[in-house]
Amino acid sequence: MDIRTYNREAWDRAVAEGDRWTIPVSREAIARAREGDWHIILTPRKPVPRSWFPVELEGLDVLCLASGGGQQAPILAAAGATVTVFDNSPAQLGQDRLVAEREGLSIRTVEGDMRDLSALADASFDLIFHPVSNCFVENVRPVWRECARVLRAGGTMLAGLANPVGFCFDVDQEKKGELVIRYGIPYSDKTSLTDQERRRYTDKGEALQFGHTLEDQIGGQIDAGFSLIGYYDDLASEGELVAKYMPTFFATRARKNA
Numbered sequence: 001m002d003i004r005t006y007n008r009e010a011w012d013r014a015v016a017e018g019d020r021w022t023i024p025v026s027r028e029a030i031a032r033a034r035e036g037d038w039h040i041i042l043t044p045r046k047p048v049p050r051s052w053f054p055v056e057l058e059g060l061d062v063l064c065l066a067s068g069g070g071q072q073a074p075i076l077a078a079a080g081a082t083v084t085v086f087d088n089s090p091a092q093l094g095q096d097r098l099v100a101e102r103e104g105l106s107i108r109t110v111e112g113d114m115r116d117l118s119a120l121a122d123a124s125f126d127l128i129f130h131p132v133s134n135c136f137v138e139n140v141r142p143v144w145r146e147c148a149r150v151l152r153a154g155g156t157m158l159a160g161l162a163n164p165v166g167f168c169f170d171v172d173q174e175k176k177g178e179l180v181i182r183y184g185i186p187y188s189d190k191t192s193l194t195d196q197e198r199r200r201y202t203d204k205g206e207a208l209q210f211g212h213t214l215e216d217q218i219g220g221q222i223d224a225g226f227s228l229i230g231y232y233d234d235l236a237s238e239g240e241l242v243a244k245y246m247p248t249f250f251a252t253r254a255r256k257n258a
Contacts, residue, residue, distance in 0.1 A: 064083060065133075160250065164185040234248075
């Protein structure tokens with residue numbers, strides 16, 4: 001299975017079905033952002049602290065990586081940043097263009113694989129905004145290396161990440177209200193499941209996911225040339241049993257070393 005192609009089609013389908021992560025931001029939110037009143041998320045619930053962003057966004061070159069959907073990029077553009085959105089899904093990028101046209105914003109959109117940013121020049125961004133999305137690729141370390149390449153020295157990368165523990169539990173048992181450890185980490189919808197188990201996602205055309213180790217998610221950033229300067233935990237959406245016991249997402253703020 002070609003995961004990139006499969007997940008691209010899955011996210012295009014999610015746009016058509018109105019998934020929550022594909023619904024464009026409102027006119028009211030854009031108007032507030034133009035006045036300096038805005039917030040965006042890297043993880044399902046908790047807004048990113050404003051202290052993680054430069055005080056002034058005007059003229060800042062921002063890459064919204066695997067961040068299509070017409071949500072974060074338009075807010076940052078309305079707040080003054082020069083924004084490029086890079087995403088695997090043409091339909092998700094279409095949501096950003098929709099908001100840009102509706103609101104008179106300038107947003108560049110680029111389709112591609114987050115592990116290969118060759119369409120983008122070296123040292124061309126001041127800030128990378130990367131919400132929870134690298135759980136949709138099999139290997140996350142190339143993502144960090146490419147981020148380091150396109151980010152200017154001293155630039156910042158903000159990343160939302162899935163806690164790999166959330167991938168360990170038996171889905172069928174969780175639906176019955178029990179948490180039963182079944183899968184190891186790293187986890188893969190492609191190889192950790194039987195063909196029959198995988199059909200719970202593929203029959204509905206849902207994207208396939210991967211639970212990366214903390215060594216790859218955090219250590220991978222450090223190995224790529226970043227220093228971690230911020231961190232917070234977050235919970236999954238309501239209704240997920242494991243979220244009653246532990247944070248299921250986290251966010252990191254990292255600075256590219258000179």
